[in-house]
Amino acid sequence: MKKPLNPLEIFLHPGDYYFAGRDTRISTVVGSCIAMTFWHPQLLVGGMCHYMLPKRSYEHNKTASARDGLYASGAVALLLEEIGFIGTSYKEYQVKLFGGGNMFPVAHKRINAMNRIGARNVQAARQLVQQHGFSCVGEHLGGIGHRSVSFEVWSGKVQVKHANILLVDELKPLDRRLG
Template sequence: MRKPPHVIEIFLNPGEFYFGDRDVRIRTILGSCVSITLWHPKLLIGGMCHYMLPSRQGRETRLADGKYADEALGLLFEEIRRSGTALEDYEVKLFGGGNMFQRQVDAGQSHIGIKNAEAGRHLLKHHGLRAASEDLGGAGHRTVLFDIWSGHVWVRQFAPKGVEYCNGS
């Protein structure tokens, strides 16, 4: 699929999400955070969230907050409902959950990135979804680029000692 002549570039900060159409490219930078992409291959619409934590852990509020995995995914699901499409028609991908602290990497310790990745996998399974692709864990941060016109997601992971790899899925 060819790049549209006029691309709208959206940058997601932690706690943000975006849902749009074929003229949109979404990008973000992930450390221990996780992004989930949802893409409708026939209609060329989709979205991405960038969550920071698995859950609120008992803190009550009435407004959904994209900082938390379950609420961020719920915000994307609401956009899908508004579009009049069915969740099962979307391709799902999952990225991030890196370890940003070298001492934890060296010691093989658990960290928030692992918890965020596990939360994403659990939520997808809970909603009957399966990731078509994922790039989770490891050390360092990632840049993520999602082209809604094609459904391609480009990921580059930067390990503490330099670029580890680049892949497109």
């Protein structure tokens, strides 16, 4: 399908999700967070979630809703509920994963990789894909820095701009010679 003349532009913040029809573009920026897109290629509908953390802390479990978009399983549950409302099976959707970047590479040199929130978010995303049997057709995960993610529901295309964090140690000295 061609790009709509005036697509609806939706921007997701951490914990947000959105499910829409073909005249919509959904965007977000993720660092250590994860954005997951779900797209139905025949119906040209889809959605995106933006979760911050792989799971709730023990204390938060006692009072929080099971469908909190800030956490991996809750964010996916919210999108699966939207998919259910239109009467399709989630197995008909193509899923793509983005994010899980290391936002503090200097500090994390001293920390075990599994303690890094980005790495734990990537692990949670991959576990959810396996647990639900999603058809994961693409991913851009890990590394250093953040990503701008833009999902065109009318085509299923996702544009990603990855911005690496430049460490001060990696700066080259300035050549101050004039000529």
